[in-house]
Amino acid sequence: MKAVSIDKITPAGNVAITEIPVPEVRPGWVLVKVKAFGMNHSEQILRLSEIEADHISKPIVPGIECVGEIADPSDSGMQEGQKVIALMGGMGRSFNGSYAEYALLPAHHVFAIESDLPWDRLAAVPETYFTAWGSLFECLQLKPTDTLLIRGATCALGYAAIQIAKAFGCKVTATTHRESKLPLLADSDEAVLDDGQLAGKANVTKALELVGAKTVRDTLRCMVKGGIVCHTGLLGGVYTLDGFDPIKEIPNGVYLTGFFSNYPTQQAVDEIFTFLSEHKLQPVYGECFDFEHIREACIALDGGKVNGKITVKI
Numbered sequence: 001m002k003a004v005s006i007d008k009i010t011p012a013g014n015v016a017i018t019e020i021p022v023p024e025v026r027p028g029w030v031l032v033k034v035k036a037f038g039m040n041h042s043e044q045i046l047r048l049s050e051i052e053a054d055h056i057s058k059p060i061v062p063g064i065e066c067v068g069e070i071a072d073p074s075d076s077g078m079q080e081g082q083k084v085i086a087l088m089g090g091m092g093r094s095f096n097g098s099y100a101e102y103a104l105l106p107a108h109h110v111f112a113i114e115s116d117l118p119w120d121r122l123a124a125v126p127e128t129y130f131t132a133w134g135s136l137f138e139c140l141q142l143k144p145t146d147t148l149l150i151r152g153a154t155c156a157l158g159y160a161a162i163q164i165a166k167a168f169g170c171k172v173t174a175t176t177h178r179e180s181k182l183p184l185l186a187d188s189d190e191a192v193l194d195d196g197q198l199a200g201k202a203n204v205t206k207a208l209e210l211v212g213a214k215t216v217r218d219t220l221r222c223m224v225k226g227g228i229v230c231h232t233g234l235l236g237g238v239y240t241l242d243g244f245d246p247i248k249e250i251p252n253g254v255y256l257t258g259f260f261s262n263y264p265t266q267q268a269v270d271e272i273f274t275f276l277s278e279h280k281l282q283p284v285y286g287e288c289f290d291f292e293h294i295r296e297a298c299i300a301l302d303g304g305k306v307n308g309k310i311t312v313k314i
């Protein structure tokens, strides 16, 4: 089968398709015919540095998510041809991922779906919509009456969160750190230029923090009493809250939580697809590449110029 397989630091310009054997199915794992996949910043990190770490199995086929069909259900109880999505759980790091025609995946991280969406659009869903969904509903306990701040909204996750929260009935304020990108946030109720200091200007019941540790202290100060902040993104490039003093830095009666997409469930996947279908929503994405052009897709990912999710169709 055609696949991208790497065993050393690989700049986007060196990404190439190679031939490797179709994996042999085994108990507890299912063989998925990959139809399309979304691309993620973590795959760029894998190619450019993490590949050298001991916890990465090498050589490795990158790709932490995909959409496709069951080619061999093994002992999973699924049917051959069942439409599925898969994400995380070590995919593309501990075992081969989605940059390939077939992927052998642990059955507990492969989820059946019913959807008529085309593959290129469907590929925008697994990691991005699961993360948006979990952040908004599991962590922020979103209600239609909420006022929601999405900080760092000009990213795949931000666009998905705006779409879901607006369809749910919330009033959404979305921020960008680039004035030129304010028009990209037109689906929100209010697009705001973020100069790093929103405290005193915003006053919301819920906040989805996508810039991360760089701004979360300020975001905590944008909340009404009883408000919740969900720390999900790291766009600001700062990963830890050094010297964080919870007593002084979390205002009284404000809650701080975080979301990690490593634990998807069939229930959450079902809820996402039901919501998309009931609200007649088309998952949003920036650009779709054919698998033959995976190198160009990786160059686009590393360049950060695509507005929204990059998907790749096989």
Ligand SMILES: NC(=O)c1ccc[n+]([C@@H]2O[C@H](COP(=O)([O-])OP(=O)(O)OC[C@H]3O[C@@H](n4cnc5c(N)ncnc54)[C@H](OP(=O)(O)O)[C@@H]3O)[C@@H](O)[C@H]2O)c1
Pocket (backbone or CB within 6 Å): 040, 041, 042, 127, 128, 131, 152, 153, 154, 155, 156, 157, 158, 176, 177, 178, 181, 210, 211, 231, 232, 233, 234, 235, 236, 237, 259, 260, 261, 262, 304, 305, 308, 309
């Ligand atoms: N917690 C989890 O489990 C989980 C799961 C998925 C993703 N994430 C994280 O969520 C974030 C969004 O992921 P994604 O896949 O949606 O990202 P993405 O689509 O790849 O977004 C990248 C874009 O974000 C923009 N951005 C917006 N605000 C920024 C800021 N303050 N600083 C730097 N860049 C900013 C950049 O464009 P401009 O600078 O031009 O605006 C950049 O091109 C990432 O940090 C990702 O690691 C977390």
